[in-house]
Amino acid sequence: MTARGEAPAGVVQTYRGPVAPADLGWTLTHEHLFVRSPELDRDYPHPEWDADAAVETAVAGLEELYGLGVRTVVDLTVPGLGRDTGLAARVAARTRVHLVASTGWYADEVLPPYFRTHGPGRLVGGPDPLVEMFTRDVVAGIGDSGVRAGMLKVVTDVPGMTDDITRVMAAAATVHAATGVPITTHSNPHLRNGLDQARFLLGRGVAADHLVIGHSGDSEDLDYLLTLLDLGVTLGMDRFGMAHTGDDEKRTATVLALLERGHAGQLVLSHDAAYFSRVTPPAWRRAHTPHWTHDHLSRRVVPQLLERGARQEDLDTMMIHNAQRLLTPVVDPT
Ligand SMILES: [Zn+2]
Numbered sequence: 001m002t003a004r005g006e007a008p009a010g011v012v013q014t015y016r017g018p019v020a021p022a023d024l025g026w027t028l029t030h031e032h033l034f035v036r037s038p039e040l041d042r043d044y045p046h047p048e049w050d051a052d053a054a055v056e057t058a059v060a061g062l063e064e065l066y067g068l069g070v071r072t073v074v075d076l077t078v079p080g081l082g083r084d085t086g087l088a089a090r091v092a093a094r095t096r097v098h099l100v101a102s103t104g105w106y107a108d109e110v111l112p113p114y115f116r117t118h119g120p121g122r123l124v125g126g127p128d129p130l131v132e133m134f135t136r137d138v139v140a141g142i143g144d145s146g147v148r149a150g151m152l153k154v155v156t157d158v159p160g161m162t163d164d165i166t167r168v169m170a171a172a173a174t175v176h177a178a179t180g181v182p183i184t185t186h187s188n189p190h191l192r193n194g195l196d197q198a199r200f201l202l203g204r205g206v207a208a209d210h211l212v213i214g215h216s217g218d219s220e221d222l223d224y225l226l227t228l229l230d231l232g233v234t235l236g237m238d239r240f241g242m243a244h245t246g247d248d249e250k251r252t253a254t255v256l257a258l259l260e261r262g263h264a265g266q267l268v269l270s271h272d273a274a275y276f277s278r279v280t281p282p283a284w285r286r287a288h289t290p291h292w293t294h295d296h297l298s299r300r301v302v303p304q305l306l307e308r309g310a311r312q313e314d315l316d317t318m319m320i321h322n323a324q325r326l327l328t329p330v331v332d333p334t
Contacts, residue, residue, distance in 0.1 A: 010328060010329070010331065011328075012024060012098075012100065012150055012327045012328060012329075013100070013101075013138075013147075013148035013149065013150040014072075014092070014098045014099055014100050014101075014150065015088065015089055015092030015093075015098075015099040015100075015101060015147050016092055016093070016098070016099075019072075019098050021324045021327065021328040022324070023071075023098075024071060024072045024098065024320070024323060024324050024327060025069075025070075025071030025072060025320060026069050026070050026071050026072070026319045026320055027070075027071065027072040027073070027074070027268075027319060027320065027323030027324075027327070028065075028070060028072070028073045028074065028269075028270045028271065028294065028297070029074045029184070029212065029236065029238065029268045029270050029323050029326065029327075030074065030076055030184065030212075030214055030236050030238035030268075030270035030271070030272050031073050031074060031075060031076065031270055031271060031272065031273055031274070031294060032075060032076060032077045032081070032272070032273065032274035032275075032277065033058050033075050033077060033087075033088050033091060033099075033274065033275050033276075034054055034058070034077065034082065034084060034087060034088070034274065034275060034276045034277070035077055035081050035082055035274050035276070035277035035278060035279055036049075036081070036082030036084065036276070036277075036278050037082050037278050038082055040278065041082070041278070046278050046281060048276070048281045048282050048283060049276060049278070051087060054087075054275060054276045055087065055090050055091055055094075057275050057276070058091045058095075058275040059091055059094045059095055061275055061293075061294055061295075062091065062095040062096075062097040062099075062294075063095055063096070063097075064295060065097055065294055065295060065298070066095065066096045066097050068295055068298040068299070069298065070097060070294075070298065071097060071098060072097065072098040072099075072100065072323065072327075073097055073098070073099055073100070073294070074099075074100040074102065074150070074151055074184075074270075074327070075088060075099055075100065075101060075102060076102050076151065076153050076184065076272075077102070077274075078102050078103055078104040078105060078106050078153045079103075079104075079105055079106065079133075080105050080106030080107050080155075081106045082278070083101075083142075085101060085142045085143055085145040085147050086143075086145060088101065088147075089145055089147060100150040100151060100327065101137075101142060101147050101148070101149045101150060102149050102150065102151040102152065102153050102184075103133070103134045103137035103138060103142065103149035103151075103152055103153070104134065104152045104153035104154055104155075104168070104172060105130065105154070105155075105168045106153070106155055106186070107155060107164065107165070107168070108155050108156070108157035108158065108159055108165070108186075109157075109159040109162050109164065109165065110162065110164045111164040111167070111168070114129070115129060115130065115164070115167075119167075128167075128171060130167065130168060130171035131171045131174050131175060134149075134152060134171055134172065134175040135175050135178065135179070137149040138152075138175060138179045138181050139179065149181065150181065150182075150327060151181060151182050151183070151184055151327065152172045152175060152176060152181055152182065152183045152184070153172075153183070153184050153185065153186070153214075154168050154169045154172045154183065154184075154185050154186075154197070155168070155185065155186040156169075156185065156186070156187055156188065156193045156194075156196060156197050157186065157187075157188045157193075158188060158191065160191070160193060160196065161193075161196055161200065166200070169197070169200055169201060170204065172201070173200075173201055173204035173205065173206050174204075176201075176206050176207075176210070176330075177204075177205055177206075179329060180207075180210070180329030180330035180331065181329050182210040182211065182212070182326045182327060182329070183201060183206055183210065183211050183212070184211075184212040184214050184236065185197050185211075185212065185213050185214045185215075185236075186214050186215055187213050187214055187215050187216065188215070189215055189216050189217075189218050189219035189221070189224065190218070190219065192219075192221070192224050194213035194215075194216055194224075194228055195224070195227065195228060197213060198211065198213055198228055198231045198233050199231075202231060202232075202233075207330050208231060208232030208233050209232065209234070209325060209326070210325075210326055210329075210330055211233045211234065212233065212234045212235070212236045212268060212326060213228055213233050213234070213235055213236060214236035214238055214272075215236060215238060215239060215245075215272070216228065216235035216236055216237060216238075217235065217236065217237030217238055217239055217240070217246070217251050217254065217255070217269075218239055218242075218245050218246040218251070219254070220250050220253070220254050222254070222257060222258075225254070225258065226261075229258075229263055229266050232266075233266070234266045234267065234268055234322060234326060235258075235263075235266060235267050235268070236268055236270065237251060237254070237255050237267055237268065237269050237270075238268065238269065238270035238271065238272050239251070239270075239271065239272045240269065240270070240271050240291075240296055240297055240301050241271050241273060241289060241291040241292035241293060241296040242271070242272055242273075242289060242292050243288065243289045243291070243292065244280075244288065244289060248291070248301065252301060252304055252305060252308070255267065255269070255305065255310070256305065256308055256309060256310060259309075259310050259311075259314050260309075264313075264314040264317040264318055264322075265317055265321075265322060266322070267318045267322065268318055268319070268322050268323060268326070269297055269301070269318055269319060270297070271292065271293070271294055271296055271297065273292050273293055273294045273296070275294075302315060
């Protein structure tokens with residue numbers, strides 16, 4: 001399967017079809033609608049989960065975001081986090097916000113057993129299923145939804161670059177090379193392992209201007225962040241409101257420090273929020289992380305950044321132009 005010639009070049013794929021990059025507007029690049037756990041959900045349903053109610057919550061939330069000026073939201077709920085493209089499509093059909101789907105695999109150490117036996121040199125053999133899956137999601141669409149993924153996501157956390165994690169990252173690099181679709185990551189900035197990700201992916205030919213090292217905003221280590229910026233990648237300052245992994249005051253100060261050094265062109269801001277997550281369910285969030293919502297940047301953080309010296313131009317660069325550059329597939333990927 002090849003991406004070439006199957007889609008108009010230079011468009012961004014969304015739940016409702018291709019969008020011209022110039023129409024993306026203010027974009028939240030690292031968010032979730034519904035984070036679930038299909039096997040648990042099937043036999044041990046979560047008391048707070050109600051699919052119809054969740055759809056209503058998400059539609060209302062996204063329409064509220066539209067009113068606040070948000071035009072595009074990237075849903076980074078990939079397999080491993082309970083991606084449900086059909087359910088998200090029900091939301092997308094009812095909101096003016098462009099929703100971008102993603103592919104990849106969310107695991108921080110090992111893949112499910114299926115992957116152990118499938119792939120070149122393995123028991124059952126065949127081509128690497130990860131490459132086939134990511135390619136199909138990007139080129140043909142996810143499942144039978146017809147929705148094409150607009151971003152690839154990979155994960156490195158405490159266990160680091162295990163064999164399986166390296167395999168996922170290699171597959172993402174391969175699919176990026178073939179399709180030009182951007183890559184974003186979940187990193188653990190306290191272990192500075194965004195550097196491992198950046199070096200690995202850049203070493204495999206991933207375009208630095210189409211690579212986001214996610215969760216970098218949870219670090220205040222300017223030495224680490226500037227080292228990443230030197231590699232040309234974009235930093236995801238993408239957990240505003242997530243009080244249990246960091247402090248917004250510090251996150252804001254770090255963004256301001258990087259803006260002062262002229263790095264607006266390599267920063268994107270987001271929340272990593274969700275309308276429902278089985279990991280940290282709504283009631284828990286209301287009690288412990290009341291501002292971890294998709295409107296937090298618009299309502300509180302952006303006004304604060306502007307008050308404390310960020311220029312509107314910097315905000316537009318981070319929220320509009322960088323997102324546009326990142327999400328527009330590399331024109332000639334090879
Ligand atoms: Zn996330």
